[in-house]
Amino acid sequence: MSAHADSQHHGPPIANQSSRIDASVLGMFLFIASEAMLFGAFFTAYFFVRVVNPEAQSWPLEPFHLPVFVAGVNTTILVTSSFTMHWALQSIKRGNRAGLKAGLVLTLLMGLAFLLTQMLEYARIGFNPSDGAFGTIFFGLTGLHGAHVFIGLTLLAVATVRAFRGHFTPEHHHGVEIPGIYWHFVDVMWIVVYATIYLL
Amino acid sequence: MARNPLSSEAEAFRFLLLTVGYFAVIVAAAAIATWLGVVAFVVLSSAVVWFWLRSRSGKPARRADV
Numbered sequence: 446m447s448a449h450a451d452s453q454h455h456g457p458p459i460a461n462q463s464s465r466i467d468a469s470v471l472g473m474f475l476f477i478a479s480e481a482m483l484f485g486a487f488f489t490a491y492f493f494v495r496v497v498n499p500e501a502q503s504w505p506l507e508p509f510h511l512p513v514f515v516a517g518v519n520t521t522i523l524v525t526s527s528f529t530m531h532w533a534l535q536s537i538k539r540g541n542r543a544g545l546k547a548g549l550v551l552t553l554l555m556g557l558a559f560l561l562t563q564m565l566e567y568a569r570i571g572f573n574p575s576d577g578a579f580g581t582i583f584f585g586l587t588g589l590h591g592a593h594v595f596i597g598l599t600l601l602a603v604a605t606v607r608a609f610r611g612h613f614t615p616e617h618h619h620g621v622e623i624p625g626i627y628w629h630f631v632d633v634m635w636i637v638v639y640a641t642i643y644l645l
Numbered sequence: 646m647a648r649n650p651l652s653s654e655a656e657a658f659r660f661l662l663l664t665v666g667y668f669a670v671i672v673a674a675a676a677i678a679t680w681l682g683v684v685a686f687v688v689l690s691s692a693v694v695w696f697w698l699r700s701r702s703g704k705p706a707r708r709a710d711v
Contacts, residue, residue: 477651524665531658622654629657633664640668645675645682 477630484634487586488641494578505579512566513643519562520639523594526555527632530601530625540615542608549605549621552628556598563591583642590638593631600624667693 498506505511533548567584574584604624607613613621650660667689675682 474649477649524661527658527661531654534654625654626651626657629654629661630651632661633657636661636664636668640672644672 480630480634484586484589484637487582487589488637490578491582491586491642494582505583509572509579509583511583511643512570515562515566516639516643519559519566520635522555522562523559523632523635526552526559527629529555530628534618534621534625537608537613537618537621538615542611542613545613545621546605546608549601549608553598553601553605556594556601556628560591560594560598563587563594586638586642590631590635593634597624597628597631600627 495504529548529551531548533545533552536542536544536548572580572583574581601624604621607620649656651657670689671682671685674685
């Protein structure tokens with residue numbers, strides 16, 4: 446690059462592309478890998494607790510009882526919120542602003558309902574994180590997921606406010622797409638947590 | 646290179662539906678009998694790995710710009 450061209454360049458220097466993979470794709474892969482390792486560490490602890498209790502006839506051990514039905518309803522709420530999130534994005538791609546707003550508000554409300562139900566579940570479950578290894582890992586895993594839901598809700602709240610201010614168009618809707626990807630990822634993790642801890 | 650399941654919202658939504666289906670089959674099989682749940686897990690996981698390997702081999706290798 447010539448000295449003249451250098452003097453014309455404004456802003457930070459262009460990033461060096463040393464990888465063969467596109468930077469955004471690489472970033473997403475690293476994000477997924479880090480999240481998989483984070484949840485994987487908790488699941489390893491959970492399965493260890495199960496393996497070292499081979500004499501257990503049923504799981505979880507007495508006196509622990511999990512509210513499978515309430516958590517199942519909560520799971521339905523969260524999966525439904527993914528459908529409304531998908532609807533919101535498809536709406537703005539077609540230029541339907543009302544659909545975008547309705548989809549985002551419904552997703553936000555269902556996410557809040559999920560988090561509120563989980564808090565009520567914690568209050569009424571009858572044990573706490575200090576009640577043995579199972580109590581610790583139960584609150585650890587579901588709490589880790591709850592923290593992810595909270596982050597997702599924050600992203601969704603920002604997207605919803607922007608949608609009501611008229612920020613998105615059929616061509617430019619990155620601010621809805623990214624929270625949508627994150628929201629579906631959080632749902633996937635809940636399916637794994639619910640199936641593993643409550644059902645299997 | 647395998648396809649990134651979170652490369653777009655539509656891909657992530659599809660990935661979620663597949664995950665729901667995957668665990669629904671395993672949980673339903675395990676509810677009938679534990680050994681059946683293990684069989685469902687092994688069969689489905691093998692199918693996922695097979696599809697993943699097949700999608701990898703179907704694409705040409707990437708070359709670095711020199």
